[in-house]
Amino acid sequence: MQEKRSLTSHSMPSAFIFLLIGLFAVTSLTLMLIGTRVYYHVTDAAAQNSDAQIALSYLCNKIRTYDEAGDVQLTNRNGLPVLCLYETIEGALYETAIYAWDGAIRERFAPVDETFAPQDSEKLADAESLEFALLSPNLIQATVVMPGGEVRTMRIALRTGNVKEAT
Amino acid sequence: MRNYKGNTLLIELMVVILFFALSQAIVLRVFAHAQALNQVAQVTNIALMRAEDTAETLAVSTDTVTALQSLGFSSTGEDYELVSPDGYRLTASIHRFTQPSGELTTVELHAYRGITELFVLPAVRYQGVSMP
Numbered sequence: 001m002q003e004k005r006s007l008t009s010h011s012m013p014s015a016f017i018f019l020l021i022g023l024f025a026v027t028s029l030t031l032m033l034i035g036t037r038v039y040y041h042v043t044d045a046a047a048q049n050s051d052a053q054i055a056l057s058y059l060c061n062k063i064r065t066y067d068e069a070g071d072v073q074l075t076n077r078n079g080l081p082v083l084c085l086y087e088t089i090e091g092a093l094y095e096t097a098i099y100a101w102d103g104a105i106r107e108r109f110a111p112v113d114e115t116f117a118p119q120d121s122e123k124l125a126d127a128e129s130l131e132f133a134l135l136s137p138n139l140i141q142a143t144v145v146m147p148g149g150e151v152r153t154m155r156i157a158l159r160t161g162n163v164k165e166a167t
Numbered sequence: 168m169r170n171y172k173g174n175t176l177l178i179e180l181m182v183v184i185l186f187f188a189l190s191q192a193i194v195l196r197v198f199a200h201a202q203a204l205n206q207v208a209q210v211t212n213i214a215l216m217r218a219e220d221t222a223e224t225l226a227v228s229t230d231t232v233t234a235l236q237s238l239g240f241s242s243t244g245e246d247y248e249l250v251s252p253d254g255y256r257l258t259a260s261i262h263r264f265t266q267p268s269g270e271l272t273t274v275e276l277h278a279y280r281g282i283t284e285l286f287v288l289p290a291v292r293y294q295g296v297s298m299p
Contacts, residue, residue: 017180024184031191038198042205049212056216139227154216155223 052144052152055105055125059083059098059142063156066096072163074132074140077116081131083142086112097121100130103147137162206254211285214255214278221257221276222290231272231292235259255280269295 066072066085073084077097085096097108101118108121128145135141138158145151221238228234232247240247240259247259256279264271272292278285 017177020180020184024187027191028187031195035194035198038202042201045205045209049209053212135224136227139224152216153220155220157223157227159226 048146048148048150051125052146052150055127055144056142056152056154058124059105060154060156062096062098063140063158067158067160072140072158074134074163078118080118083132083140098124098130100127100144103128105130105144134163207280210254210280211278213253214251214257214280214285215288217249217251217255218257218276218278218286218288221259222274222288225272225274225290225292228292229294231261231274235274255285269293 062085063072063083066087071086073086075082075084077099080099080101082097082099085098087094087096093112095108095110095112097110097116099106099108099118101121103126105124105127106118106121107124108116108118110120126147128147128149129143130145131143133141133143135155140156140158140163141153142156143151143153221235221240224234224238225231235247238249240249240257242248243258245260247261249257249259251257258277258279260275260277262273262275264273270293272294274290274292276288276290278288
């Protein structure tokens with residue numbers, strides 16, 4: 001009888017301890033999963049935000065730099081929508097072309113008479129596509145589709161002249 | 168003696184579990200706060216881009232009210248308002264200053280998330296009178 005009572009009194013705390021430890025393990029695991037999800041979400045959103053922001057800010061600053069009458073042109077090269085910015089260096093006319101090709105926004109700086117080759121360019125940022133629209137003679141809208149499918153648009157108004165649109 | 172040892176172990180375990188449970192509660196709060204901050208940052212970012220777009224459009228438009236309406240703003244009496252499904256609200260208040268040399272239009276764009284103001288962005292448009 002004594003032995004039976006001892007057994008019962010010993011098995012109750014053991015079960016309780018195991019239950020407690022099990023509960024602790026489950027809550028720890030849940031917390032870890034929540035933490036991982038939150039961390040992933042926060043870093044992913046921040047990275048996407050900054051990537052899109054950097055690409056559009058660069059584009060905006062570039063257009064602002066070339067904001068002079070006739071120096072900004074929207075065109076189409078090899079089926080790609082291209083933003084062309086012109087400048088004259090030592091009497092020769094140079095062109096900076098910004099476009100999306102091979103999953104990235106690219107910039108190509110070359111003399112205007114050189115044949116356009118999209119691969120001869122520098123990669124600026126990852127993006128699925130980059131398109132330009134002329135909303136009014138001096139208002140450009142740039143639309144970037146980021147690798148995650150997020151679409152960002154930005155409007156840039158030219159202060160000194162109208163945008164040329166060529167095909 | 169054996170019972171005493173068992174109780175000590177149980178108390179020890181409960182203290183450890185309590186400590187970890189408290190840590191979990193604190194960490195969970197931090198995660199929730201991080202999530203909330205991230206949401207605010209995202210909304211602010213989107214609202215800022217929209218406000219910048221609005222300011223750029225107003226900078227080249229001749230009719231401020233028509234430009235605001237084309238961007239989705241609706242009249243709320245004195246001001247104009249745009250409620251976005253992304254969780255922010257933009258209001259635009261127009262002020263006009265007429266001078267002999269032309270008209271200066273300033274538009275103050277306020278962004279809100281709920282009742283919290285996120286930022287203010289001023290947009291200015293000057294239209295000079297063409298001299299004969």
